[in-house]
Structure formats: structure tokens, C-alpha cells
Amino acid sequence: MVRAGGKTLGGSCLAKRLAHYVTLSDAERAALAKIEEHERTYKRGTVIRQEHDPARELLVVEKGWLHSFVILDNGSRQITRLHFPGDIAGVSGLAFEKSSDCVVAVTDAVVAPFDKSKFTEIFAQHPRLAALMFALTVAERVSIADRLAAIGRTSARARVALMICKIFTRLRLVSGGDLTEIQIPLTQEDIGDTIGLTAVHVNRMMRELATDGLIERSGGTIRILDAKRLAAEANFIDRYAGIDTSWLPRV
Amino acid sequence: MVRAGGKTLGGSCLAKRLAHYVTLSDAERAALAKIEEHERTYKRGTVIRQEHDPARELLVVEKGWLHSFVILDNGSRQITRLHFPGDIAGVSGLAFEKSSDCVVAVTDAVVAPFDKSKFTEIFAQHPRLAALMFALTVAERVSIADRLAAIGRTSARARVALMICKIFTRLRLVSGGDLTEIQIPLTQEDIGDTIGLTAVHVNRMMRELATDGLIERSGGTIRILDAKRLAAEANFIDRYAGIDTSWLPRV
């Protein structure tokens, strides 16, 4: 929301995201611009990074959707995270030398890869940025824990509802608008692999939600009809609404 | 509650943990010592922090076990994280003003609470420490994602096996030793609430693992008999073994 007028942010999705929470200084802006210097384009379905690949690079999503997943020994897949524009994918590269998951382009996508040494500079020279990114990573962790609770302790129907709520909320962060209707590029199998269900059962649950008047479906788009009931059924809490920036260092 | 204590047991569990990964400078050591200045003792079962409480304080575990959990609308509980000595609990306080989960002492425990403003200093003055803690937080996120995958996509038996593997591995980080036998202070209900099962089914799976010769139980202690098979069944990966410190800023 906060945004210096006049000056355009260009393709700097990351800066745009962070500017939601603090007013960036020129120096900070420059540091972030260096992160997003290079861009790569991927076609829908491309494997951007394989599990066990060296993980020197992190990936800022500029355009499109990515997701990360792991394949278990029994052959099944668990999608661990969806990545939208402004997100950083492959953050696990900061902890490990090899990628802990596989990153794939869900739609045609534009990605800005950068070496993790860029984070060295951020931490050394821009503590506020580092702290903010830490806070956002923590928020993400909590968001994953929410999904963990959903998979561990709620019904299939509630999990599907939660997934829909989360996608809409996170996309609103990016688009800014109201956004009650979205063209979702995920297959029902993708959705199932995210919330621990089979594609067949995802289908049934979505139909239920539709016949009960919570959502409306046509083609690949989903419209939310009764956001309140949907959120209630899902135990949904918006984790990105109120990030606490009070403790961030001064610039 | 407040422990008026002269020289307690080394006190600095956090420093000890971080020293596994880097050689701490004197200044860093001092900064960490300031974090663990005050200690509080809690009795087994005490609620240390309630969900929705103000979350200004983070908690370094000095001694004992804690866990964090959420209670869902349907009344069920999901334990999101176990906390062992050297861990920081309540990290979500860095992202939110109010606690996103409830923190409870599983055993009698000694905790060093500190205000999140301490993190402001760390980020501003000790970038390497900040970066290391970031890396460890990322590793923790991956570890939670592993559990997510287990709950979403593996059998009850595999989940129980995973939980055992994780507990042993994380405790080895603390104790250092070989450690094939542990007195586990968790009830079977606790275990179930961690991995998305009922206490009854946890019981059956543990018995299965025992009769199959993977573990041995007596009283509350568990001994691992066949670590290899156990890890294989659990899809276990040790996420704390190889933290990449190459990108950390110089001191």
C-alpha cells in the first residue's frame, strides 16, 4: 500500500510486496533491484529445480504461479507450497546445500533467480529488510502449520474450503483488488496433493461446496458466493493481514 | 516462579546450539547471554502462553520439553511443534502481535523469555547471528513440511515411525551422545495430536512396531532396535545435519 509516488517499481515484485509493510529507503530499493536483475521465463509444467539439485539460487516469482513439492517413496506427491508473484521460492536454499524439494512452474511464469550470496549483503547492510523477510518467513511457517492442522484434524470438505480461502487471500495481496473470482490453473489432483486428498474426493467436495451455495464453478474459474461461511467451515485465519513490524531495526 | 539463581547450568542453551554451526565471537556470545538473562521455571502441564495472548516475548528453552498447539473449532487439537532445550519457542511473535498458538510445558521446564526487541539488536548489530537463526528457521520450516507430507500422504505406521525418528534426532543435537533410548514424557494422545491420529491408533501402531522388532518399549521409555528400517519406513531425512553456513556474513 505504502508507495512512493511517481517512481515506478518496474518488475520488482519483491520490492512491491515488502513495501506493503514498510516504506522502503532508496538504498533498500536499490538492494532489492539487484536481486531481481535477471529474469527467466518458463513454460507451464517446466521443472525449475529438481530435488537434490544444488540450491545456490533462490527464485523471486515475477509472474505466474509456481509450486514446490516432494515425492515420497510410495510414489505419492505432497505439494508443500504454492508461490505467487512477489513470493520467494526455494528459500530452503538458505538452510541447505541441496534443494529439499522440487520447484515447478504451474503456469507460464517469469522468475528472477539470484544467488544466496545476495542475502549475505542484505543481512550485512540492510538489517531492516532482513528482519522483515524473517518476519514474513515466520508468517509463512505459521501458514503451513495451519495447513498441517487442517490435514491432521479436519474433514476433506474443510480442507478444500481452506485451500480456496488461502488462495484467494494470498492473491489479493498481489492484486490488491476485491477479487471474488479466480481462474485457478491447478488440476484437482494438484489440489488434492496440497491438502492430502485424492483428486476424486476433491471433486466431490467441490461439488458439495457448490451445491451448498458456498462457491460457484464454471470452467476453471471459482467464484466465492459466501465468503463468511466458507471461512468458518475452513477455520480460516488470514496470517498476512497483520504483520508486526514494530520490532524491525531503524533504517 | 522466578528463579533467583546465581550461576545456573551454563544457562546459554541457545549459544550452545548456535555454536554447533559457527564459532561464536565474544561479542556474539555476549549478545546471546543478554537474551538468556532471566529464567522462569514451569511445572509440567503449565500453560506458558495462551493463544491470542500478546506475543512480545519469545522463549528460549533451557531445560525440559515444551510444545505448541492450536485448538480447532471442532475441539480437536493439533500440536504444531515440540520444543527442546536450545530451541526458541513462540517465534511467531516476530510476525504477529498476538500469539498464533498455545505454548505448554510438557515436563517441568526452565525457560528464558526475552522481548522481541532483543531481536532488533541482533539484526542491527550481529548480522551473522541473525542470518544463522534465519537459516535454522528455514530448516525448521522444512521439517514441518516433512511432517505435513507424512500426515497428508503416508500411513499411520509411517507417521509414528517418523515421529520417533524426529524426536531421537533432535534430542541427539542437544545431548550429543548416541542416544538409542529415551524416556518420552508425551502421552499417546500427544503423539496422536502431533501426527494426526487418535491415541488408540497410535497405541496399535507402536505395538506393531514393537512386535516387528523396530523398537522396544518399557514403561515410558522407547528404545530403537533397528534404526535403519525405522528411518526407511518413515521416509526420514535429518534436516539439521547439514546446515549451509557458507552464505553467512563475516563477523
Place this chain on the structure above:
DNA sequence: CGACCCCTTGATTAGCCTCAACAACCGTGG
């Protein structure tokens, strides 16, 4: 000593998975 918690085991049930078949849609190449 009684109350309570926890573990254990059995019987039954329910929710989700598996298997299967078909329809709708898409991009591709002839």
C-alpha cells in the same frame, strides 16, 4: 484408599481411497 489419568484391547462404523468407466476439453498433426 479413591479418583483420575493413561495404556491397552476388542467391536463396530465412517470417511476417504481405489478402481473403473465415460465425458469434456485441449493441443497437435494430418
Place this chain on the structure above:
DNA sequence: CCACGGTTGTTGAGGCTAATCAAGGGGTCG
């Protein structure tokens, strides 16, 4: 332009895993 294979969505039938319900035993603490 249409024919085609492949992918995705949809729906039905039946099976299996884990939940639920229930009851008894052992240990611990007040």
C-alpha cells in the same frame, strides 16, 4: 477443418484404513 491421443473432470461401486465407542487394568497423586 477435422481426427486423434492425452489430460482432466465427473460419477458410481466397493473396500480399507483409521475413527469411534466401550470396557478393563495399572499407576500415581492427593
